[in-house]
Structure formats: C-alpha cells, structure tokens
Amino acid sequence: MVFAFRPLEGGYEIPMRVVGANIYYEWLIYIFMLIPIGFFIYGVLKRVRVWLLARGETSRDDKLLARSLNFLVNTFAQKQVLRKTTAGVSHFFLFWGFVVLFIATIFFAAWDKIGFPRLVGSFYVNFSAFIDIMGFLAMIGILVLAVIRYIQRPGRLNDTQPLDGWILFLIAAILFTGYIVEGLRIAGQIQLSATFAQID
Structure with missing residues (x-):
C-alpha cells in the first residue's frame, strides 16, 4: 500500500531515509495539507481581484521580457528587499530556506513514491546537510526579523x-x-543500528 505503516529501522547498508517511517495514518497528512493549500489559493485569488481592479487604462503589455526579468530578479534574488541590509539578508535567508525545504519535501516524496531522484549514499548525506543549513539560516532570519519588528521597532x-x-x-x-522530528528519528536509528556508520 502507498500509505502503509513502515516502522523506523536502522542499519542501512547505505545512508538513506525512509519517508514516513513510524507514522501511523500517514494519509491524514495529505488530507490536512489541503486546508492550508485552500487558504493559500483563496488568498491569491483575493489579491488577483484587487490587482485587476487597480488596472488602469494604460497598457502594460510592453517590455514583457524586461518586466519578466525584473520580476524574477526581485523575487528570487530579493533585489528590492536587500536594500535594507540586516532585514534584507534575514528575509533572503527566510525566503530561500523555505524554497529549499519545499523542494526537498518534493524530492523526498518523489523518492518515496516513484524512486526518483535517488536520495541515497553520499548524495543524500550532502543534500540533507544542505537542507539543514538552509533551515538553520531561515531560523536565524525569522529571529532577526522578529527582533527588528518587536524590539527595535523602526518607523517603517x-x-x-x-x-x-x-x-x-x-x-x-x-x-x-x-x-526536533529529525533529531528524534536519528536518535531512534542510533538505538537500532549496530555502528554509527549505519546512521544517516
């Protein structure tokens, strides 16, 4: 079964992760996931309605390539946000931390369900380390942004x-x-593995 219960195991011959290990009723995760997705779609549609109402008589169909590049630069390189150094870098870390975590979630789900991409061995170890680093930077970013908003309280x-x-x-x-979940999983695998070399 796709969502059958899989116990946590240790002692893998090569480093890897069993997605959804030791989770009962894993299928409920995917059902509950529809709730925030629904709110997200609803919010986007509300924004789109506002943008359409604000549309003036002037055509904005010119310079599509330049506008598209500007959108990509400001979205993914956070060009405008980085004008404020501390807040900008923190927002950059937060944004890209979640982007990487989102991509990683898709990769792990795909590896679990269709066997691709192959997340085992040294690639998995390096990929997992990169994810952890980006998640940590995102945490630093959110803490700095909270300090700016609630302690420094700039006028803007x-x-x-x-x-x-x-x-x-x-x-x-x-x-x-x-x-916490990752730490508990690793701790469980330590108990189930004969040597530290078998722990992912």
Whole structure:
C-alpha cells in the first residue's frame, strides 16, 4: 500500500531515509495539507481581484521580457528587499530556506513514491546537510526579523498587527519542530543500528 505503516529501522547498508517511517495514518497528512493549500489559493485569488481592479487604462503589455526579468530578479534574488541590509539578508535567508525545504519535501516524496531522484549514499548525506543549513539560516532570519519588528521597532514598521506575531511564531515553530522530528528519528536509528556508520 502507498500509505502503509513502515516502522523506523536502522542499519542501512547505505545512508538513506525512509519517508514516513513510524507514522501511523500517514494519509491524514495529505488530507490536512489541503486546508492550508485552500487558504493559500483563496488568498491569491483575493489579491488577483484587487490587482485587476487597480488596472488602469494604460497598457502594460510592453517590455514583457524586461518586466519578466525584473520580476524574477526581485523575487528570487530579493533585489528590492536587500536594500535594507540586516532585514534584507534575514528575509533572503527566510525566503530561500523555505524554497529549499519545499523542494526537498518534493524530492523526498518523489523518492518515496516513484524512486526518483535517488536520495541515497553520499548524495543524500550532502543534500540533507544542505537542507539543514538552509533551515538553520531561515531560523536565524525569522529571529532577526522578529527582533527588528518587536524590539527595535523602526518607523517603517508602524503597522504591526497581532496576526503578524502569530505568523512569525508559526513559521519559527515549523522550522524548529522540523529539527526536533529529525533529531528524534536519528536518535531512534542510533538505538537500532549496530555502528554509527549505519546512521544517516
């Protein structure tokens, strides 16, 4: 079965991870995942409606290549955000930390369900280390941003709402609990493995 229970094991011949190991009712994760996805789609649609209402008479169909490149640079290189050095770098870490974690989640799910990409051996070890580093940088980013908003309180952030704090807290909780789960998994594998060389 696709979502059958798989116990946590140790002693693999090559480093790897069994996705969903020791998780009962794994299929519920995918059902509950639809809730935040639904909220996300709803929020995007609301934004799109506002943008369409703000559309003026002037055509914006010119310079499509330049506009597209500008969008990519500002989105993925965070060009505008990086104008504020401390906050910008922190936001950069947070953004790319979640991008990498999102891609990693897709990779692990694909490896578990279809066997590709092959996340075993030295590639898995290096990939996992890279993910951990990016997640750590994202945690640093969220902490710095929280300090800026709630302790330094610069004038440009005079519109802080109670919901902002909850968003920061939930983002930090997602990152932190990820490390806890990974640590518990590794601790469990230590108990099940004969040598440290068998622990991923």
